[in-house]
Amino acid sequence: MTAAPDVTARLTGLVGALRSHGVRIGTGETVDAARAAEALGFTDRDLLREGLAATLLHGTGQRPVFDAVFDLYFPRAVGAPDGTAADRDALRERLAAALADNDTALMGRLAVEAVDALGGYGSSPASDGWSAYQTLERLRPQTLLARVRDEVRAGGGTAGFGDRLLEDEIRRRIEEFRRMVAAEARRRVAERRGRDEVARRAVAPSADRVDFLFAGKDRLAELRRTVQPLARKLATRLAARRRRAARGSIDLRRTLRGSLSTGGVPMRPVLRRRRPMRPELVLLCDVSGSVSGFSDFTMLLVQALHDQFSKVRVFAFVNRIDEVTGLLVHGAADPEGLGARIRAGATLTSWHGSSDYGAALGEFGERYADAVGPRTTVFVLGDARTNMGDPNLPAVRELARRARRVHWLNPEQRSRWGTGDSAAPEYAELVEMHECRTVRHLSALVGRLLPV
Numbered sequence: 001m002t003a004a005p006d007v008t009a010r011l012t013g014l015v016g017a018l019r020s021h022g023v024r025i026g027t028g029e030t031v032d033a034a035r036a037a038e039a040l041g042f043t044d045r046d047l048l049r050e051g052l053a054a055t056l057l058h059g060t061g062q063r064p065v066f067d068a069v070f071d072l073y074f075p076r077a078v079g080a081p082d083g084t085a086a087d088r089d090a091l092r093e094r095l096a097a098a099l100a101d102n103d104t105a106l107m108g109r110l111a112v113e114a115v116d117a118l119g120g121y122g123s124s125p126a127s128d129g130w131s132a133y134q135t136l137e138r139l140r141p142q143t144l145l146a147r148v149r150d151e152v153r154a155g156g157g158t159a160g161f162g163d164r165l166l167e168d169e170i171r172r173r174i175e176e177f178r179r180m181v182a183a184e185a186r187r188r189v190a191e192r193r194g195r196d197e198v199a200r201r202a203v204a205p206s207a208d209r210v211d212f213l214f215a216g217k218d219r220l221a222e223l224r225r226t227v228q229p230l231a232r233k234l235a236t237r238l239a240a241r242r243r244r245a246a247r248g249s250i251d252l253r254r255t256l257r258g259s260l261s262t263g264g265v266p267m268r269p270v271l272r273r274r275r276p277m278r279p280e281l282v283l284l285c286d287v288s289g290s291v292s293g294f295s296d297f298t299m300l301l302v303q304a305l306h307d308q309f310s311k312v313r314v315f316a317f318v319n320r321i322d323e324v325t326g327l328l329v330h331g332a333a334d335p336e337g338l339g340a341r342i343r344a345g346a347t348l349t350s351w352h353g354s355s356d357y358g359a360a361l362g363e364f365g366e367r368y369a370d371a372v373g374p375r376t377t378v379f380v381l382g383d384a385r386t387n388m389g390d391p392n393l394p395a396v397r398e399l400a401r402r403a404r405r406v407h408w409l410n411p412e413q414r415s416r417w418g419t420g421d422s423a424a425p426e427y428a429e430l431v432e433m434h435e436c437r438t439v440r441h442l443s444a445l446v447g448r449l450l451p452v
Contacts (some may be wrong), residue, residue, distance in 0.1 A: 011037060014073040018056065021065045022209050022440070025056055032056075045074065061226065065206045071183040072190045088118065088138060096144050099173050100151040107173075111180035114139050119185055132178075132185035139181075141174050148173075208439040212294035212411045213383075220293045221336060223439060224300065230443055231304030237447050238308050279404070280311040280375050281450075284364060286382030287342055288318045288355040294411040295381045296338050298442065302379075303328050308450070313371050319356035321364045322346035357384060357423065358392030365395045372402045377450070380408040380431070384417070384424040391423040396430045407449050409436040 015030050036051040049070055057066055091114055098106040119135035148170050207215075207222045215223065250269050259266040283302060285295035299314055306312050316324045324342050342348070350359075372378060378399060384391075400406045410417065410424055414435045417424035427433060434449075436442050 007037065007042075008034075010073045014052070014069060015056070017069045017073070018062075018066060021069070021205055023056070023062050023065065023206075024058065029056055042074075048074065061208070061222075062206060068183070068186070072186060075183075075187040075190075091117065091139060092141075092144065095139070095141060095177070096147050096151065099141075099144060099148045099170060099177070100155065102173060104176070107177050108180055111177060111184050114181060115184045115188065119181075130185045130188040132182040135181050135185065136178060141177055145170050145174065208443075210439075211437045212297070213290045213437070215293055220297070223293075223297055224336060226439065227297070227300045227304055230439070231301055234301075234443060234447055234450075235305055235308055238305075238450060279309055279377055280373070281309045281313075282371055282376055282378045282403075283312075283314045284321070284361070284378065284380045284382075285314065285316045286318070286355055286357070286360075287316045287339065287348065288353070291355075291381075291383050291411060292339055294436075297439070298379075298381055298409070299324075299328055300338065301442070301446070305446075305450075310375075315364060315368065315371075316342050316346055316348060317355075317360035317364075318348040318353060319359050320348055320350055321360045321367070322348060323368065354387045355382070355385065356389045357382065357386050358390040358395070361395040361399070362392045365398055369402070372399065374402075374404055376403050378403045378406045379449075380406065381411075382408075383410055383412045383422070384408070384427050384433075385421050386423045388421050391426055393426060393430060396427055400431050406431040407445075408433040409442070409445065410434065411437055413437060 011034055012030070015025050015033070019025055032055040033052050036055050037048060040048050040051045042048060049067070052070065053063065053066055057063065091110060095107070095110050095114075097103075098110060115130055115132070115135050118138040119130045119132065121131055121134060145167065149166060152166065152170070207219055207226065210219050210223075255266050255269050258268055281302065283299060285299060286292075287295050295316070302312060302314070312325070313323065314325045314328050315321050324346050327341050327345050328338070396406075408427060408431050410433055412422070412424070412435075416422065417428070417433075424433060434445055436445055
C-alpha cells in the first residue's frame with residue numbers, strides 16, 4: 001500500500017501519541033490501521049475514527065484518550081472559519097435550536113464558531129491561544145437546558161420521554177457540545193504549537209494513569225468500574241504464582257546426598273515440600289481528605305480478591321481506628337457509597353477531624369493486636385502526613401515485629417516524602433514503603449507484594 005506522506009505522518013503520529021499515553025500498539029496493529037484507512041477513505045471522518053479505533057485499541061477504557069488524540073491528528077477542519085466573529089447572543093440562539101433538534105453537524109460548526117468568537121486570548125491579531133474553558137464560560141450552554149426542554153416539548157419531540165428522561169437527554173447533548181468545543185480548542189493550539197506536543201501535554205490520561213490524589217469524582221467513579229476486571233486479572237496472576245511456589249525450591253543437602261549414586265552428578269534434584277497455605281491480610285486505611293479515594297479503591301480491590309486469602313480484615317482511620325470489614329462486605333454492590341458508609345458506621349475521629357497516624361496506629365496496637373500474627377501481611381494505605389503530631393514509631397516497630405510482612409503504600413510522589421508534615425522517611429526506615437500513585441502502580445505492586 002502506498003500512502004500520501006502527510007497521511008502516513010498523521011497515522012504514525014497518532015500511534016506514537018497513543019503509545020505515550022500507555023496504549024499498547026504493535027507494528028501489526030499499525031499496519032492494520034493503515035489498511036483500514038485506505039479502505040475507508042477520508043470522506044467520512046466518523047467512519048474513519050471507528051475503523052482506526054477498532055484496529056488500534058484493546059478495550060473501551062482506552063477510547064476517551066483515543067478520541068482526544070484522533071481529533072488532533074485528523075481534525076474536522078484546519079484554521080479559523082472565514083467571516084466576521086459571531087455574536088454571543090446569536091450563537092446561543094442557534095445552539096439552542098441545534099440542541100433541541102439534536103443536530104450534531106450544526107453543533108460541530110457552532111463549536112468552531114464559538115471558539116473563534118469567544119475563546120481567543122492574547123494581543124496578536126490571530127490570537128496568542130485558544131481556551132475551551134473561556135469559550136464555555138462566556139457561552140454558558142448549561143443555562144440553555146430549560147429553554148431547550150420547552151422547545152422540544154413545543155415541537156412535539158417528547159414521545160417516549162418523561163420530564164426527567166428528557167432533561168437527562170438534553171444534558172447529554174450539552175455535554176457532547178462541550179466536548180466538541182474542547183476538541184476544537186485543542187486543534188487550534190496544536191496548529192500553532194505542534195500536534196505531538198499538545199497530544200502529550202493537553203490530552204487527559206487514561207483512568208489507570210491518573211494520580212489518585214488528583215482524580216475527580218468522575219475519574220474515581222470510572223476507576224471503581226475497573227475493580228472487578230482488575231481483580232480477575234490479579235487473581236489469575238496470584239494463582240499462577242501459588243502453583244509455581246507449591247512446587248518448592250531445591251533442597252541442596254538432599255540433592256547432593258542423592259547425587260552420590262550417580263558419581264556426584266545431581267541427576268534428580270530434590271525439592272523442598274511446601275505446605276499449601278493461604279495467607280492472612282490486614283489493611284489499615286487512611287480515609288481522610290484526598291487520600292480517601294485511594295483507600296476506597298484499594299479496599300474494593302482487596303474485597304474482590306478475598307478468595308485468595310484465608311482471612312481479610314480491613315481497618316479505617318482518621319485519628320481513631322475502627323474495623324470496617326463488615327461494612328465493606330455488606331456494601332460490595334454499592335462501591336460509590338463505600339466512603340459514606342464507613343464514615344457513618346465507624347468511629348474514626350475524636351475531637352478534631354485531621355489525620356493522626358501516631359494515635360491511630362497506637363490504638364490499633366492496643367485494641368486489635370490479635371489481628372496480626374506470623375501469617376499476616378499488613379498493608380498501610382496513606383500519605384504518612386501526621387499534621388505535626390507524634391508519628392508513634394514504636395507502634396509501627398511493634399507492628400513490623402508481629403507481622404509476617406508490612407508494606408506501606410503511599411499515594412504521594414517520592415519527591416514529596418519528608419516535606420512539611422510528612423513522616424514518610426521515618427516510617428520507611430521501619431517498614432517497606434512504596435510509591436503508589438495510580439491504578440497501574442497499584443496493580444503492579446499488588447501482583448508483586450501480595451503473599452502466596
